[in-house]
Amino acid sequence: MNSPHEQQSTDTDLRRRWNELASEVRHHRDLYYNQQPEITDAEFDELFRALQRLEEEHPELDVPESPTAEVGAPVPEGSTFDNVEHPSAMLSLDNVFDESELRDWLAKVPGERYVTELKIDGLSINLTYRDGVLVQAATRGDGRVGEDITANAKVIEDIPHELRDVEGIPVPSLLEVRGEVFIAVEDFAEVNDARQRSGGKPFANPRNAAAGSLRQKDTAAVKERRLRMICHGLGASEGFSPELQEDVYQALEAWGLPVSPYTQVVDSADDVIERVRYWADHRHDALHEMDGLVIKVDSRASQRRLGHTSRAPRWAIAYKYPPEEVRTRLLDIQVGVGRTGRVTPFAIMAPVRVAGSEVERATLHNQTEVKRKGVLIGDEVVIRKAGEVIPEVLGPVVEKRTGEERPFIFPTLCPACGTRLAPQKEGDADWRCPNTRSCPAQLSSRLESLASRAVFDIEALGEKGALDLIRRGILSGESELFSLQLEDLETSAVYTTAKGAVNAAGKKLIEHLEQAKHTDLWRVIVALSIRHVGPTAARALAQRYGSLPAIREASVEEMATIDGVGSVIAESVAEWFTVEWHRDIVDAWAAAGVTMEEDRSDAPEQVLEGLTVVVTGSLEDFSRESAKEAIIARGGKAAGSVSKKTDFVVVGANAGSKETKARDLGIPILSEAQFHVLLASGAEGLEGSEESPEEG
Structure with a gap:
């Protein structure tokens, strides 16, 4: 048992720790809401949770003035906007960070149904309508008092x-309507470009851009920022008593207010977990940045019964996904050489966990980008990971510099073969190694690329295997790949046992090479690594000409007229075939039995010729890739975005902004059953089917 003196010392230490944490939370919360953040969202979440844990372990520290009991941040002194009081308190949300925490919350807050909706990474706004007329728009502020931004809100097209x-x-x-103002992901690059052209510093992310835009006094400038808004809640109301949260959103939409296309009502805790997992894999499908999923009890009577704390409702929770933007130390900048000779600088960083995985490399695109971003070796940098791609360095944290940082000097010679680097043509941002044929880095990258699942799908040929085959002299180029025999692998370090016999991986490689010979023509075209030629152009060329010899003889003018090809790709294809060693690859593969012409004996009828089809959401009978293949195989164009040129939009489960845009443009919308009819009989078949397309 502690003596009174020891207990007093412990209490003093605890109070000091609480004061330090509380001060830090307030400081960074104010920067987040009112200025420029110094730390990432994930780092702030950890600070906040540390303060919460301290108060849970020592309840005497849990006082009303704690930041854990407060909402947002007070309006900053010197704000150029008037202060306004919200008709009702504008609360925040409590967070959970893993499925176990979420299941605990669901067990404590049982509901017959739950509403799940995306947590938009934007700026909270409060709209007040009296007799249907917008009379006030305000920022959250501290939940009671915010800034009057009515003039700016009125130039946002989404706000009636x-x-x-x-x-x-x-x-x-x-x-009183609560919502979030944001800049759509698809608009962010253009907003930043415009800002830079006018001499401004680029925004770090869409959230900062939205926050900075909404706090301008120039409404014309606000309008140019392409701000959007989505409503996600209700404050005070008179003459409106919906029974369900779902009813709230239906009414708001009916009155002309924007609501999320991603909201879904589910019937159980297991369904909530399924939605969390779904959006963890599809978080980049949304039109806006999102960092979590919000779960609400659907019954408004249950909401009133559960009530709220001083800062958050008890009937709602936010599930936060792992961060995609973090900070770490830039240890070095090195360069890599890709399959087309492009030399790309990449960052070597102190290992850091981002988006659920540990990374220590990030792309810097090209030397122009290194200069534009102003990063120095030794900087603390902000990195971002989107989807499953390699993270990107966004920029340095300049205020953290010590003076020991040093600039990156782009190499003049290829690090793989020593050839002098240069742009392929004047004005190119990218520098390339011109030793295309025999640069080990380019050759191994081309082998890796053609072995990928999207091309030949040669599972046994990865990065280590490709480098080994080149370094051991087993392959001098990809032309020899399909002529490999088991005995050729006996000098390999990767494909042999310790005793020198060909191992299981080596045997599998030879088997896979034999299987890969019998594939689609378009995959063979992609495998040739012709600059600018990806799957879309390759499919179009294969469909038009039916064989590689025919493509080889085609004129640039003729190829340029093909939808999905165009003049740049046509010139690249024609130029590729002028190189002797390129033609040798085709001849060697043909001699080895690789597909050189399309087998059209069982090709489906071209019922979609001239039609553009977009597929969105999850279909039961098709993956996204197989749906695309089915459209292209029937002569149609499988587009990734909706435009006025789109003929049909196929809508599956959890469709998002593409369905919304189709409806706005009046484009016919098809169910999966109707998609089957379209594939079988074309547009004419839909006219005779039991269900006609839904008009958008």
């Missing part, structure tokens, strides 16, 4: 100045 009357759902005399 007046609500529309709907039969059966009268507009309330008072309606």
